[in-house]
Amino acid sequence: MDAPRFSVSDFIAVTNQTLEYAYPTVEVEGEVASFKVNQGKFVFFDLKDAGGSVGCFMMLFQLRVPIEDGMKVVVTAAPKLTQWGKFSLTVRAIRPSGEGSLKKSFELLKAKLDAEGLFALERKRPLPSIPRHIAIISSPQAAGYADFIKILNDRWGGMRVDVAAVQVQGADAPDQMIRALNYFSTQEQLPEVIVIIRGGGSADDLSAFNDEQLVRTIAASRVPTLTGIGHEVDLSLSDLAADVYSATPSNAAQIIVPDRRDSIRRVRMQVQSLVPRLLSIVDQTRQGLEGRINSSVTTTERKIDTERERLRQTRRLLAEFDPQRVLERGYALLRGTVVVGQTIEIETLRAIIKAKVENYDER
Amino acid sequence: MTKDNQTIQQKIDQLDQAVAWFESDDFELEQASVKLKEAAKLAADIEHDLDNVANDIQIVKKSFASDSE
Numbered sequence: 001m002d003a004p005r006f007s008v009s010d011f012i013a014v015t016n017q018t019l020e021y022a023y024p025t026v027e028v029e030g031e032v033a034s035f036k037v038n039q040g041k042f043v044f045f046d047l048k049d050a051g052g053s054v055g056c057f058m059m060l061f062q063l064r065v066p067i068e069d070g071m072k073v074v075v076t077a078a079p080k081l082t083q084w085g086k087f088s089l090t091v092r093a094i095r096p097s098g099e100g101s102l103k104k105s106f107e108l109l110k111a112k113l114d115a116e117g118l119f120a121l122e123r124k125r126p127l128p129s130i131p132r133h134i135a136i137i138s139s140p141q142a143a144g145y146a147d148f149i150k151i152l153n154d155r156w157g158g159m160r161v162d163v164a165a166v167q168v169q170g171a172d173a174p175d176q177m178i179r180a181l182n183y184f185s186t187q188e189q190l191p192e193v194i195v196i197i198r199g200g201g202s203a204d205d206l207s208a209f210n211d212e213q214l215v216r217t218i219a220a221s222r223v224p225t226l227t228g229i230g231h232e233v234d235l236s237l238s239d240l241a242a243d244v245y246s247a248t249p250s251n252a253a254q255i256i257v258p259d260r261r262d263s264i265r266r267v268r269m270q271v272q273s274l275v276p277r278l279l280s281i282v283d284q285t286r287q288g289l290e291g292r293i294n295s296s297v298t299t300t301e302r303k304i305d306t307e308r309e310r311l312r313q314t315r316r317l318l319a320e321f322d323p324q325r326v327l328e329r330g331y332a333l334l335r336g337t338v339v340v341g342q343t344i345e346i347e348t349l350r351a352i353i354k355a356k357v358e359n360y361d362e363r
Numbered sequence: 364m365t366k367d368n369q370t371i372q373q374k375i376d377q378l379d380q381a382v383a384w385f386e387s388d389d390f391e392l393e394q395a396s397v398k399l400k401e402a403a404k405l406a407a408d409i410e411h412d413l414d415n416v417a418n419d420i421q422i423v424k425k426s427f428a429s430d431s432e
Contacts, residue, residue, distance in 0.1 A: 156413075158371050163423060263371075264414075
């Protein structure tokens with residue numbers, strides 16, 4: 001049987017068809033080397049291990065996490081033979097692999113976004129104290145979601161809760177969460193808060209929450225955001241970009257709504273405190289009235305005393321004008337017409353005297 | 364939303380206002396008994412709502428698996 005003969009172009013095309021059929025998508029793990037970005041659009045690097053090296057190409061917008069030489073990564077890619085005969089991987093997604101690379105990537109992106117002010121405290125908005133409408137982005141099958149809903153329902157009721165079911169782990173998770181955030185931010189009736197929930201997991205499981213585009217979308221959200229991702233020790237860049245972050249999904253439920261039992265206690269105490277308050281007011285009013293009555297009585301008594309004193313003084317004054325008192329002081333009363341030759345009557349304290357007027361001169 | 368179309372928060376705000384009235388310059392002893400009864404009724408309503416109103420949880424029908432859906 002003769003060997004098949006191709007033109008160079010056909011051979012490359014057939015090889016690519018064969019590769020596409022055999023390996024439409026592969027994941028390859030290795031260490032990054034010769035990483036570079038050309039023209040601000042094209043990313044080139046080599047992926048190598050102890051036994052070999054393969055060239056990789058991807059578009060810059062597909063690069064969702066910071067990558068640098070020496071980092072261990074897993075790429076999701078399609079193998080391809082270029083028209084110049086060079087074999088390479090066309091990368092669709094890349095993620096750090098292993099604790100060291102994850103941490104390195106995390107720190108690089110954190111520093112970059114922090115420098116842009118995405119985590120600044122001044123950007124943080126307060127959450128509503130008692131929301132009526134909340135949105136949740138999570139996987140309803142996940143334990144973290146169940147914990148959140150259980151505590152939410154236990155603590156408070158009467159809310160509209162819209163849930164976007166998304167993947168919260170894996171390569172597709174960031175884009176799904178971004179779509180959900182954009183969906184809730186464009187609704188006619190905006191939720192008052194968007195809660196992103198995911199239970200605990202490995203650093204690799206939680207790496208979706210360190211995706212640059214997701215972090216940027218959270219930071220730019222029209223609606224205030226709350227995250228409840230992983231356990232207490234886990235801190236993602238999504239947490240840092242959110243308006244409020246909580247240690248766990250359960251903690252997120254505790255943050256977003258008050259406990260109905262506390263509210264019932266408060267409401268009872270408010271009303272109970274009114275009764276002694278009211279009794280105190282009644283008592284104060286009664287004391288005020290008694291005070292005013294006592295004051296009136298005192299004022300009246302004082303007025304009576306004053307009038308009584310005035311009366312006494314008037315009486316004393318009147319007594320001074322009593323003719324008897326005048327006679328007692330040595331004066332005499334004269335009656336009759338004082339005309340020369342007329343008889344007049346003179347009354348003294350001890351006698352009544354008749355006398356004739358002998359002379360009358362004006363003074 | 365509760366049966367009477369007021370949220371629990373709205374009722375709590377109303378109760379806060381009713382309680383504040385007792386401390387305000389508007390306080391009148393003649394009205395205090397009526398206001399006290401209103402506050403007690405409001406508190407009972409809030410307690411009932413808090414004990415009985417459930418959250419309305421809906422899973423959004425839209426798929427977020429891809430942009431096109």
